[in-house]
Amino acid sequence: MKTAETTVARAHPALVALQRIKHRSVAVPKGPALVLVVLVVVGTLLSPYFATWSNVLTMLTSASVIGIISVGMTFVIISAGIDLSVGALVALVAVVATMDSVQQGGWALMIAVALATGLGAGLVNGLLVAYGHLVPFIATLAMLASARGVAELISGGTPQTSLDETFNQIGSAKPFGIPLPVWVFAAVVVVGWFLLNRTTFGRRTFALGGNREATRLAGIKIRKHILILYTLSGLTAAIASVLLTARLTSGSNAVGTLYELDAIAAVIIGGTLLAGGRGTIAGSVLGVLIFTVITNIFVLKNLETDVQNIAKGVIIAGAVLLQRRRQNAPERAQGHHNEQRNDGYDNFSRTNGWAVSDKAGDARRVGGPRCGRVGVGVHQ
Amino acid sequence: MTTLLSVRGAVKQFAGVRALDSVDLDVIAGEVHCLLGQNGAGKSTLIKVLAGAHEPDSGELLLDGRPVRIPDPRAALDLGIVTIYQELDVVPGLRVYENVFLGHELARAGWEQRRRMRAATTDALVRLGHPEIAPDAELGDLSPAGQQVVCMARALLREARLVVMDEPSAALASHEVANLFRVIGELTAAGIAVIYITHRLAEIRQIGDRVTVLKDGRTVSHGLDINATSDETLVRLMTGRDVANTFPPRRVVAENAPELLRVERLNRAGSFADVSFSIRAGEIVGLAGLVGSGRSEILGSIYGAIHPDSGEVTLDGQPLRPGDPAMAVRRGLGLAPEERKSQALLLDQAVYRNLSLASLERFATAGVMNRRREMTEAVAKIQSLGVRPTEPRQSIRQLSGGNQQKVVVGRWLVRECRVLLLDEPTRGVDVGARADLYALIRQLADTGVGILLVSSEIPEVLGLADRVLIVRQGRVIAECAADETDEEQVLSLLMKGSAL
Numbered sequence: 001m002k003t004a005e006t007t008v009a010r011a012h013p014a015l016v017a018l019q020r021i022k023h024r025s026v027a028v029p030k031g032p033a034l035v036l037v038v039l040v041v042v043g044t045l046l047s048p049y050f051a052t053w054s055n056v057l058t059m060l061t062s063a064s065v066i067g068i069i070s071v072g073m074t075f076v077i078i079s080a081g082i083d084l085s086v087g088a089l090v091a092l093v094a095v096v097a098t099m100d101s102v103q104q105g106g107w108a109l110m111i112a113v114a115l116a117t118g119l120g121a122g123l124v125n126g127l128l129v130a131y132g133h134l135v136p137f138i139a140t141l142a143m144l145a146s147a148r149g150v151a152e153l154i155s156g157g158t159p160q161t162s163l164d165e166t167f168n169q170i171g172s173a174k175p176f177g178i179p180l181p182v183w184v185f186a187a188v189v190v191v192g193w194f195l196l197n198r199t200t201f202g203r204r205t206f207a208l209g210g211n212r213e214a215t216r217l218a219g220i221k222i223r224k225h226i227l228i229l230y231t232l233s234g235l236t237a238a239i240a241s242v243l244l245t246a247r248l249t250s251g252s253n254a255v256g257t258l259y260e261l262d263a264i265a266a267v268i269i270g271g272t273l274l275a276g277g278r279g280t281i282a283g284s285v286l287g288v289l290i291f292t293v294i295t296n297i298f299v300l301k302n303l304e305t306d307v308q309n310i311a312k313g314v315i316i317a318g319a320v321l322l323q324r325r326r327q328n329a330p331e332r333a334q335g336h337h338n339e340q341r342n343d344g345y346d347n348f349s350r351t352n353g354w355a356v357s358d359k360a361g362d363a364r365r366v367g368g369p370r371c372g373r374v375g376v377g378v379h380q
Numbered sequence: 381m382t383t384l385l386s387v388r389g390a391v392k393q394f395a396g397v398r399a400l401d402s403v404d405l406d407v408i409a410g411e412v413h414c415l416l417g418q419n420g421a422g423k424s425t426l427i428k429v430l431a432g433a434h435e436p437d438s439g440e441l442l443l444d445g446r447p448v449r450i451p452d453p454r455a456a457l458d459l460g461i462v463t464i465y466q467e468l469d470v471v472p473g474l475r476v477y478e479n480v481f482l483g484h485e486l487a488r489a490g491w492e493q494r495r496r497m498r499a500a501t502t503d504a505l506v507r508l509g510h511p512e513i514a515p516d517a518e519l520g521d522l523s524p525a526g527q528q529v530v531c532m533a534r535a536l537l538r539e540a541r542l543v544v545m546d547e548p549s550a551a552l553a554s555h556e557v558a559n560l561f562r563v564i565g566e567l568t569a570a571g572i573a574v575i576y577i578t579h580r581l582a583e584i585r586q587i588g589d590r591v592t593v594l595k596d597g598r599t600v601s602h603g604l605d606i607n608a609t610s611d612e613t614l615v616r617l618m619t620g621r622d623v624a625n626t627f628p629p630r631r632v633v634a635e636n637a638p639e640l641l642r643v644e645r646l647n648r649a650g651s652f653a654d655v656s657f658s659i660r661a662g663e664i665v666g667l668a669g670l671v672g673s674g675r676s677e678i679l680g681s682i683y684g685a686i687h688p689d690s691g692e693v694t695l696d697g698q699p700l701r702p703g704d705p706a707m708a709v710r711r712g713l714g715l716a717p718e719e720r721k722s723q724a725l726l727l728d729q730a731v732y733r734n735l736s737l738a739s740l741e742r743f744a745t746a747g748v749m750n751r752r753r754e755m756t757e758a759v760a761k762i763q764s765l766g767v768r769p770t771e772p773r774q775s776i777r778q779l780s781g782g783n784q785q786k787v788v789v790g791r792w793l794v795r796e797c798r799v800l801l802l803d804e805p806t807r808g809v810d811v812g813a814r815a816d817l818y819a820l821i822r823q824l825a826d827t828g829v830g831i832l833l834v835s836s837e838i839p840e841v842l843g844l845a846d847r848v849l850i851v852r853q854g855r856v857i858a859e860c861a862a863d864e865t866d867e868e869q870v871l872s873l874l875m876k877g878s879a880l
C-alpha cells in the first residue's frame with residue numbers, strides 16, 4: 001500500500017475532514033425546516049397578527065414546555081429507548097411542588113423539590129430499564145400510571161393554588177423583553193445540544209442506539225448510561241413542570257396529559273430515528289415549533305380543536321413519510337428498499353450466540369426489541 | 381459449453397464512488413466461476429446487481445443469451461439466481477426451518493406444510509454435513525457458523541440455475557469448507573453454475589474452473605483458466621503489485637518478559653473446560669481449533685463478554701471481574717470480536733466514530749470531545765490499515781466487508797491496549813491488506829503488547845503466533861512453538877477427536 005497514490009491520499013482526507021469540522025457544526029434537518037417555513041408563510045398569509053412580535057413570543061412561550069421535555073426525549077429515543085412517563089411526571093412534579101408544606105419553604109424549596117421529584121422518578125425509570133431488565137415501553141408506562149395516581153392521591157383531585165409570588169414570576173417575568181420560559185427553553189436546548197454533540201456522553205448515547213452489543217463490547221458501561229438517560233428525561237420533565245405550574249399559578253394532577261405523545265411526535269418529526277442511533281436536538285426543536293405554529297394558526301382563525309387534531313395527525317404522518325422517502329430515495333431507485341427494513345433487526349432482534357446462550361446478567365438484552373422489525377433482504 | 385449468464389459493461393455509481401465501472405462477466409453452466417479482487421473492488425456490488433439488490437446504472441445482463449432485467453430480489457429468484465451474501469441475512473427470532481423457507485413457504489390451500497418443510501430442511505442440513513442442527517432450533521441460538529450453514533441450506537432448497545456465494549468460507553473451519561466444496565461439487569454436477577468469491581487463493585485452486593479479476597470496479601481479466609494462471613499472476617492482477625505474502629519475522633520473546641495475562645482453570649459448561657495459559661509481554665499466542673471448539677467463548681470469557689462458570693483471569697497479577705467488559709477495557713484489554721456486524725460495528729455511523737468508540741476518554745477533557753484530535757487519529761489509522769475509501773466521515777455501512785473488518789481491528793489499535801484479543805481479525809480482508817495487518821499486529825507485539833489470536837486459517841496462526849495452543853472440543857490439548865510445527869501436524873491433532 002505504499003504507492004505514491006496513497007501518500008497523496010494521506011494529506012488529503014485529513015485536511016478535508018479538519019476543515020469540515022469548522023463548517024458543519026450545527027446540522028439542521030432540512031425536511032422539518034422546510035415544513036416550518038411553509039407553515040410560517042401560511043400563517044402570515046392567513047392572519048395579519050401571526051407575524052407580530054407579541055404573537056411570536058406567545059408561540060415560543062407555549063412551545064417551551066413540550067420543547068424542554070423533547071430535549072430529554074431526544075436523548076432517550078436516540079439511545080433506542082422511549083419514555084412514556086413524561087406527561088405524568090409533569091403532573092406529579094406540579095402537585096408535589098405545590099403541596100402546602102413545600103410552599104411554606106418558599107420558591108427555592110418549591111423548585112428544589114420539583115427537580116428532585118423529577119430526578120427521582122426518572123431514576124426509578126432508569127433502574128427498571130437498566131437493572132430490572134424491563135422493556136422501556138413497559139417500565140415508563142408503569143411510571144405513567146403510577147405517577148399520575150400518586151399525583152391524584154396527594155392533591156385529592158383538586159388543583160392546588162401556588163401562592164408564592166416569586167415562584168409564579170417564573171411564568172410571567174420577562175427579562176430583556178422575552179418571557180423567562182423562553183430563556184429556560186433556549187438554555188436547555190443549548191445544553192442538550194452540547195451534551196449530545198460535543199461530549200463522550202452524547203457519543204455513547206448514539207452508540208447505544210446504534211448497536212447495543214457493540215457498545216457493551218467496546219467497554220462502555222451501558223447500564224449506568226441508561227440510568228442517566230432516563231434520569232435526565234425526568235429532569236427535563238421537572239423543569240417543564242416548573243414553568244407550567246408557575247404560569248398556571250397552580251398544580252393539578254390533570255396537567256401534562258398526552259405530553260409524552262406530543263414530545264415523541266416532535267422528536268420523530270425532527271428526524272430522530274425511533275429505532276435509535278440517529279437524531280438531532282435541532283430537529284426536535286423544529287418539531288415542537290411546527291406543532292406550536294399549527295396550533296397558533298388554528299387559534300387565530302378560531303377553528304375547532306377537532307380539525308386541529310386531524311391536521312396535527314396528518315402533519316405527523318406526512319413529515320415522517322417525507323423523511324422515509326428522503327432516506328429511501330437513493331435506495332429505492334436501486335430497488336434496494338429492503339436495506340432500510342433490515343436495520344430493525346440489525347439493532348434489535350439480532351442476537352448472537354453469546355447474548356442468547358448467556359443467561360447471566362450483562363449479556364441479557366436489557367431493553368429487548370422495542371420495535372424490532374424483521375425482514376429478509378440484502379446485506380453487504 | 382453454454383454461457384448461462386453474461387454481464388456486459390455494468391456500471392453502478394454510489395454517491396461519489398464508482399463501485400462498478402464497466403464490468404464484464406461470463407458464467408458457463410456447470411462451472412465454478414471465481415471472482416477475485418481487493419477489498420472494495422466491487423465484488424459484492426456486482427453480485428448484488430445479479431441478486432436484484434442494486435439495479436445497475438447502465439450495462440446489460442444476459443441470461444441464456446437474452447437480455448433480462450433484475451429489478452428486485454424476487455425477480456432474481458424467479459430467474460433461478462440464488463445468493464448467499466457476505467453478511468448473514470437471517471431472522472434470529474425464527475426457527476431454522478422457518479428461515480430456510482422464508483418467503484417461499486410450502487403451503488397447500490393456504491395451510492403451511494410444516495412437516496414437509498421440516499423434512500426438507502433436515503435433508504438439506506444433512507447434505508451440508510450438519511445433521512446436528514435441529515430444524516426447530518431458534519436460529520439466534522446457533523453459532524455464526526451454524527447460521528451460515530442455514531443460509532446455505534436455504535440456497536440449496538431453491539430451484540437454482542446459478543448460485544452466488546460471497547465469501548462463504550470466511551466463517552467456516554477447514555472441515556466445514558470441505559463440506560461446502562462437496563456441496564458445490566454436487567451443484568455443478570447437476571449443471572448449476574456457481575459464482576464463488578473468496579480471498580483465499582488456495583480455495584480457488586481447489587474448486588475453481590475459471591476466474592474473473594476485478595480491480596477498482598473494472599474487470600481486469602475475464603474468464604481466465606485457473607489451471608493456466610499462477611498465484612503470482614492473480615495477485616498482481618488484483619493488486620497491481622507483487623505482494624510478499626510472508627509473515628513478519630518473529631522476535632524471540634525475552635525470558636524475563638513480564639507475564640501480562642493469566643488464565644486459570646476457566647470453565648464454561650457446554651463451551652470449554654479447564655483452560656489455563658498465560659501470555660507474556662510481546663508475545664502472540666494463537667488458539668488453533670475448529671469452529672465451535674470454544675475458542676471464541678474462551679476469548680469472550682476472558683474479556684467479560686460472557687460469564688465463565690468458574691476460573692480466574694488475571695491481568696498484571698490483578699484478577700479481572702468476570703462478565704464486566706467495561707472493567708476489562710479500563711484495565712487494558714481489548715477484543716476485536718468475530719461477528720463484525722452484530723458485535724462490533726455501529727453500521728450507520730461514521731468510520732471515525734467507529735474507530736474511537738472504545739477510546740472516547742482518550743479524546744476528551746472532562747467529558748468534552750476534542751474532535752480535532754479524534755479525527756487526526758482516525759485519519760492516521762485509516763491510513764495505516766489501508767481502509768478505502770479514506771473519508772473518515774463516511775458511514776461504515778457503505779464500506780466493503782473487508783474494509784469494515786479493518787475498522788473493527790483498528791478500534792483497538794486506537795485504544796492502545798496492553799493485551800489484545802483478536803477473533804478472526806483477517807476475516808474478509810484481501811491478500812495485500814492482510815500482509816499489512818500481520819505487520820501491524822507484529823509491530824504491536826514488538827512494543828510489548830500481548831496478543832491472543834484466534835483464526836480458522838491454520839497457516840495464519842502458525843505464521844503469526846509465537847506459541848500455539850491447540851483447542852479441541854473446549855479443551856487445550858496441546859501447546860507448541862509455532863515454528864516447530866506445521867499445518868499437517870496441527871490438523872491431525874485437531875481432527876483426532878472428531879474422527880472417533
Ligand SMILES: Nc1ncnc2c1ncn2[C@@H]1O[C@H](COP(=O)(O)OP(=O)(O)OP(=O)(O)O)[C@@H](O)[C@H]1O
Nearest residue numbers: 394399419420421422423424425778779780781782
Ligand atoms: N451503499 C453504498 N454507498 C456508497 N458506497 C458503497 C455502497 N456500497 C458499496 N460502496 C462502495 O463500493 C465499492 C465496492 O464495494 P464492494 O462491497 O462491492 O467491495 P468488495 O469487492 O465486495 O470488497 P470486500 O472484499 O471487502 O468485500 C467500495 O468502495 C464501497 O465503499
Ligand SMILES: [Mg+2]
Nearest residue numbers: 424466780781
Ligand atoms: Mg464484499
